[in-house]
Amino acid sequence: MKKASKNLQASQELQKQWHDQKAVLVQYQPGPKVWVLEPVAPRALQDKWSGSHIIVEKKGEVTYLVDLGTARSPLRVLHVNRLKPYYDRADLTLLMATDEGQEEESEPLPGLFSSTEQDALVEGVVLADCLTAEQKDHCINLLGQFSELFSTVPGTTSWCKHTIDTGDSLPVKSKTCRQPDHVRDCIKQEVQKMLELGVVEHFESPWASAVVLVPKPHSKDGKKEMRFCVDYRGLNQVTETDAHPIPRADELIDTLASAKYLSTFDLTAGYWQIKLSEDAKAKTAFSIIGGHYQFTVMPFGLKNAPDTFQRLVNTVLQGLEAFSAAYLDDIAVFSSSWDDHLVHLWKVLEALQKAGLTIKASKCQIGQGKVVYLGHLVGGEQIAPLQGKIQTIIDWVPPTTQTQVRAFLGLTGYYRRFIKNYGSIAAPLNDLTSKKMPKKVLWTAGCQKAFEELKQAMCSAPVLKSPCYSKKFIVQTDASELGVGAVLSQLNSEGQDHPVAFISRRLTPREKRWSAIEREAFAMVWALKKLRPYLFGTHFIVQTDHKPLLWLKLLRLGRPISRGRFFTSVYVSSCVLGLAPGFQEAIPAPILVQCYTLYFVPNSDSVLLQFSQESPLCFQLDPQERVLCM
Structure with missing residues (x-):
């Protein structure tokens, strides 16, 4: 118990030190006027500044007794964070002559969001079309309280660090592959961007992994974009396994489907928001022509990276499981009523902000009746496959190798809950993937029939009920x-x-x-x-x-x-x-x-x-x- 109490005290001191980084001591003397931030009844999440009110007495280090001037409760003890100085307007009228036809833009009052700033704040966040104007205002006001949470730059959390346990294994070193000139230029550009973000740093390490570029599935403006990846297969083979559980996708989908209001969030480069331990940094090293670098944050491709990230998300959302779910960086909030949904959103966003995480606004959907989650369209007590995936299955050409057969079965098998007797229909295709069968498959009439039946079954797949x-x-x-x-x-x-x-x-x-x-x-x-x-x-x-x-x-x-x-x-x-x-x-x-x-x-x-x-x-x-x- 003594050790537990000591660890608890150390943890609390560490959290207090983190939260007080930007804290500024504010003090008031009795007598001056102040603004008071009060909730708007009956909406508990919507506040407004009211004033002026007078400070009567200082009660504690950060609390004050304020005269609100109301008949029901004239005196109230308030925290200093709910107060700000009130300045009386000067009794002076100024006239300014301007040229005819010239208009000057008025500036918003300090401390308040203008409509333009609010629009810029939620730019990229998708608000449901079915929401009323009042409900959209609620969303904008709610997001305005967490403006620092939405960023295109990855945040940094102090809640956990990723470690790589390789035991007594010797360092793994992979040879640097020769790359085409245009690919080499892309690699240098990506490394330079990561250097500017502090994601990587120069370091000489006995560990080294090869760099590869993978085409992104969705490119902008028809241009083929590449994703920077490091081949950590050699490192992963000597890494001890982390057995932290990953949630079941089907269980999460069933849970979300029964909700009336759904909101989804995607963290900004979620893996990069977790720091590496000092011992792990050297093991993530990679080599390119002209330099040797190591990651300072958790990169993609590590064996236990999903387990570490899921552990962080579970810790952040601990106590909020009744209305939130997360599969790695895909976070969802679900509710049965709008008022409850606002409360649930506020709690989840507050938890993410306390953890020092950031969210990518362009991938956020708020107050939706149906959302795309883990490859399914869920909501309104219904579950359906994505039309884009169905079209991909329809356009699939007959496979000629075992790898192509496994790819087709992998895609259709993910939606097997929509296909009646999927196991019997796909049996001829599963037989082709046996180790006893040749790598180049022998495509028979039975295989073609099963291939077409699976396509037809996906075309007529029913919408499932939650x-x-x-x-x-x-x-x-x-x-x-x-x-x-x-x-x-x-x-x-x-x-x-x-x-x-x-x-x-x-x-x-x-x-x-x-x-x-x-x-x-x-x-x-x-x-x-x-x-x-x-x-x-x-x-x-x-x-x-x-x-x-x-x-x-x-x-x-x-x-x-x-x-x-x-x-x-x-x-x-x-x-x-x-x-x-x-x-x-x-x-x-x-x-x-x-x-x-x-x-x-x-x-x-x-x-x-x-x-x-x-x-x-x-x-x-x-x-x-x-x-x-x-």
């Missing part, structure tokens, strides 16, 4: 000779079935040899396990188009269920088992609506499967035979 946990989920499962799949859906306000997510996977060679009922049973259990984040603790319906699966409800007493091994690891709550629509005509209604519950037994792989109290049937796991018996 999950609502107060409504009942519906799980529809299916199995084929190639794979298994399921659809998670919910009923909308009109009673129509709307998909929430599609899941699928292809079967292994061993699983393909199973019988049809085993594949269908496996599809059901695999889907319940895969959809556990949605289904756990909720009531849901499971539908299947395989009629023999109703053996779960028709078994006689004492008869073992050999295929019950599939159900020994299901961890959900309660559900209704029935046939999918279109397959229910031949089944008695009482069987279709019969309920059962799956109970998880802690610290074991066993599960209890029993019908509801209205049914006399009960299934449970035999611990010796590892089968479900009645």
Whole structure:
């Protein structure tokens, strides 16, 4: 405890020293008039200066007793930061003669934002078109309080430093590659810019990595722009791994989709806002013709750079997780009402400013109903793929190598939640990427069919609905000779079935040899396990188009269920088992609506499967035979 208290005190002193860098001691004597910064009711985030008021007494080092002259609370203790001197206007009128037709521009009052300054402040920040004029004014006033936060120059945070642990490894040195003349000139220009920003510095180090230029995906004015990169593959091989978790993209997308108001922020060269430790600087060294340099801030391409950056963002947003999310430098704020959104924005911006970070205004979107986040269009309880990515998939030519096949599967696989039975459709293409297959693929008619089906599926991809946990989920499962799949859906306000997510996977060679009922049973259990984040603790319906699966409800007493091994690891709550629509005509209604519950037994792989109290049937796991018996 003593050590913890000592570290806490040292940390507090360090933070106070950081925040007091620009602090100036301001003192007032009793008697003079002052302006008072007061909140405008009922808007807690909007303040205004009122005056004049008189200082009555100094209460503390930074607090004063002020006479506000109001009947309800005439005297109030205020912090010095909410006061500023009030100067009476001189009783003098000046007349100035000007030439006819000549007008002079009036200057704004000191201490206040003019409309021109406010427009310049938010220039580049995208305000939602659906916002009213009053709501836009709220945004401008809010951003005006954090004007120093928006900059094209990377900030510098003191909250963390990046370290590179290479153990006892010897320094890694890569040879300098010969570059074309125009590329060499681009490299020199980029290095000069980084020298001016203080990002790199001259240094002789035993470590050295090669420099490469990578074309940027989006170039301006049709000109091909290049990105300065350092090849740290040799350094990364000898670097110890940092296991800090990175958030799941699908979880963040589901969280944002249900919000009514969304705002996104992108940090200005986020990695460059984190300093390197002294030992790590030398390890980031790189060589070009005419010099040897090292980074002073965390560069792109390091093995543990994403982990360090995510740790910083998590620390900055600690306590704000209920309305903010961050995937590396992509920060999002989500709210269900406008008033809450203003409060949430203020808290997030304040946290970023305290950390010494800066935001790129041109990549900020405020008060949007839908935003582009992690390659998806989310908001308004909907999730959709980006049209630009869909067009890229449509324009994709048939691949000829394994690398091209993997690239196509990587892009379509990122949107697999929009494609029903993706695993079965893409199975022929996945087979081409096997190590046993040649590098130059053998493109068959089956591969072309799968290629076209994936394109068509992306063209007709449905808009998914964000999950609502107060409504009942519906799980529809299916199995084929190639794979298994399921659809998670919910009923909308009109009673129509709307998909929430599609899941699928292809079967292994061993699983393909199973019988049809085993594949269908496996599809059901695999889907319940895969959809556990949605289904756990909720009531849901499971539908299947395989009629023999109703053996779960028709078994006689004492008869073992050999295929019950599939159900020994299901961890959900309660559900209704029935046939999918279109397959229910031949089944008695009482069987279709019969309920059962799956109970998880802690610290074991066993599960209890029993019908509801209205049914006399009960299934449970035999611990010796590892089968479900009645």
